[in-house]
Structures are given as C-alpha cells and as structure tokens.
Amino acid sequence: MATLDTPLVPSPYLSRLCGGDFLLKLEIGQATGAFKLRGAANAVLNLPADAPGVTCCSTGNHGRAIAFAARARGLKAVVCMSKLVPQAKVDGIRALGAEARIIGESQDDAQFESRRLADQDGFCEVSPFDDPHVIAGQGTIGLELLQQRPDLETVLIPLSGGGLAGGIAATVKQIKPSIRVIGITMDRGAAMHESVKAGHPVPVTEVASLADSLGGGIGAENRHSFALCQKYLDDIVLVTEDEIYCAMQAHYFEDRLVCEGASAVGAAALIAGKLGKTLGPTASIITGRNVDMTVFTDIVSGRDVRLGAMMLKGKPHAA
Numbered sequence: 107m108a109t110l111d112t113p114l115v116p117s118p119y120l121s122r123l124c125g126g127d128f129l130l131k132l133e134i135g136q137a138t139g140a141f142k143l144r145g146a147a148n149a150v151l152n153l154p155a156d157a158p159g160v161t162c163c164s165t166g167n168h169g170r171a172i173a174f175a176a177r178a179r180g181l182k183a184v185v186c187m188s189k190l191v192p193q194a195k196v197d198g199i200r201a202l203g204a205e206a207r208i209i210g211e212s213q214d215d216a217q218f219e220s221r222r223l224a225d226q227d228g229f230c231e232v233s234p235f236d237d238p239h240v241i242a243g244q245g246t247i248g249l250e251l252l253q254q255r256p257d258l259e260t261v262l263i264p265l266s267g268g269g270l271a272g273g274i275a276a277t278v279k280q281i282k283p284s285i286r287v288i289g290i291t292m293d294r295g296a297a298m299h300e301s302v303k304a305g306h307p308v309p310v311t312e313v314a315s316l317a318d319s320l321g322g323g324i325g326a327e328n329r330h331s332f333a334l335c336q337k338y339l340d341d342i343v344l345v346t347e348d349e350i351y352c353a354m355q356a357h358y359f360e361d362r363l364v365c366e367g368a369s370a371v372g373a374a375a376l377i378a379g380k381l382g383k384t385l386g387p388t389a390s391i392i393t394g395r396n397v398d399m400t401v402f403t404d405i406v407s408g409r410d411v412r413l414g415a416m417m418l419k420g421k422p423h424a425a
C-alpha cells in the first residue's frame with residue numbers, strides 16, 4: 107500500500123501574482139486521490155495483528171484512505187460520515203469494499219457513531235487528525251518539501267482538524283526554524299481557528315462549503331493536533347466561498363488541475379491578497395481531487411452553485 111513521494115511543480119500564474127516562486131505539492135496523485143493515505147496507511151500498518159476491524163469518522167478522504175489501507179491488510183473497515191459528505195466520496199469508499207454509514211448532520215454525529223462501534227465491537231478507531239501515526243504520516247510531506255526545495259520560506263496548508271498542518275509544521279520547523287507555516291481555512295465553521303483564538307478546543311456549527319473536506323470540529327478532548335497547531339502555526343488565514351470558487355477556476359484554467367475546494371484555499375488567500383507581501387519561495391499543498399464533478403464543472407463554467415441554504419453567484423474566470 108505504498109504512498110507516493112509527490113511532485114512539487116511551479117505555477118507560473120500564481121508565481122506572477124506572488125512575485126516569486128509559487129509551487130504546488132500535488133497530493134492528488136496518491137492512490138486515493140488525497141494526502142490522507144499517508145497518515146491512514148501508517149496508522150493501519152501499526153494496528154495490532156489481532157484487530158477485528160477498523161473504524162473512523164470522515165469527511166470522505168480519510169475514510170477512503172482507511173478503506174484502501176484496511177483492504178490491503180485484509181481488515182474489515184466501517185467509515186462513518188454525515189449527510190454533508192458528497193456522494194462521490196461515499197461511492198469511492200464503497201468501491202474499496204468498506205462499509206459506509208451515513209449518520210446525522212455533522213462530523214460530530216459521525217464521530218459519535220465510530221466511537222460507539224469501537225466500544226461495542228472492539229474495532230480500532232483511527233481519528234482523521236488526532237492520532238500520532240496519522241500526524242506522523244502527514245508530516246512526511248514536510249520532509250519531501252524541504253528535500254525538493256531547501257530554500258522554501260513559506261508553506262500554505264489547508265486546515266481542518268490540524269493533522270496535516272500540525273504534522274507538516276512540526277516537521278519543517280525542526281529542520282528549518284525560519285520557515286513560515288500558514289494554515290488556511292474557510293471563514294464559516296473554522297474550528298481550529300476559533301480554538302486557537304480561544305486557547306482551547308471550541309465547538310463550531312458545521313455548514314456546507316466548497317471546501318467540504320475542511321468541515322467539522324477538532325474534538326473537545328483533542329490531544330495532539332490542537333497543541334501542534336497552537337505551537338507551530340505562524341498564522342491562520344480565512345477565505346470566503348467566493349474566493350475558493352475563483353481559486354478552483356484559477357487552478358483549472360491556469361494550472362490545468364482538477365482539485366477540491368479544500369485544495370484551493372492557498373491560492374484563494376493569495377489571489378484575495380490576504381497573505382501580505384514577503385512570502386519568498388512558497389508551497390501550497392494541493393491536498394485532494396475527490397470533488398463532485400457536477401459541482402466542479404458548474405464552477406469552471408462560471409455557473410451558480412448551491413451550498414445548503416446559500417446560493418453562490420457564478421462568474422467566469424478572469425485571468
């Protein structure tokens with residue numbers, strides 16, 4: 107179940123906006139279409155030999171990675187998700203032979219069900235972000251980044267539960283303390299941002315977002331990812347749905363990339379002028395490509411997109 111060392115490629119368009127090298131770390135090349143395979147594979151390989159099965163909650167990509175890794179080890183997997191998870195992601199998980207359970211309206215409801223399964227059936231539960239093996243797996247992206255470009259000065263990381271940002275930030279800052287690491291997330295329901303501001307984990311209301319992979323809380327009992335983000339992130343920047351929409355168009359038309367809203371938040375912050383001036387060589391993690399293709403084609407065609415109760419006004423890509 108090997109994970110890939112992924113390419114770090116230049117974006118000429120975003121480099122022009124940035125005024126220096128702007129590079130894309132293409133995690134969309136992983137076998138499950140997202141970086142989450144790094145952490146999930148590490149966690150599943152470290153489960154006890156007699157584990158009866160594995161369970162998790164997920165916004166989709168962690169579940170797919172767990173399903174993939176569990177199949178490779180011949181383990182049963184049950185993935186718990188809320189109704190907010192796009193059907194494309196649910197289908198991808200079922201196609202790998204895992205059971206997909208749709209529970210409730212939020213990631214918290216899904217988490218409750220996976221905990222119940224762990225208690226009741228003795229399944230091993232693997233958190234999407236608050237697990238040392240998961241965080242270490244995601245942190246390998248940081249090792250690759252500095253091998254590929256030792257001169258990197260800024261890393262932009264899509265931020266949700268903080269396993270990715272915490273793992274990468276802890277890794278790159280130990281190798282190169284001067285590097286700046288910025289977490290980026292959507293402005294509605296930004297759990298890690300609210301928690302870092304408050305100094306402790308706080309709950310948020312989850313709403314539909316183009317960055318559906320960034321939804322959900324960080325857990326009131328958070329043990330690892332919150333402390334890492336609090337300690338190692340230099341800043342957290344918030345982007346609007348409109349800004350994510352434009353950034354998905356930019357990645358498509360300028361970089362020829364099909365990627366999720368969650369992957370486009372780094373570009374969104376740059377295009378919106380929210381990153382300040384002195385970035386130096388910058389890498390943005392293109393975390394996943396498991397986007398609903400109907401929504402995606404609507405966006406690149408400049409059409410309106412419905413997000414729960416909200417209607418996002420369409421507009422064509424303006425280079």
Ligand SMILES: *Cc1c(COP(=O)(O)O)cnc(C)c1O
Binds near residue numbers: 142167271
């Ligand atoms: C899970 C995920 C993230 C965020 O990772 P966290 O460790 O939860 O912060 C970003 N992008 C995509 C595509 C994801 O699936």
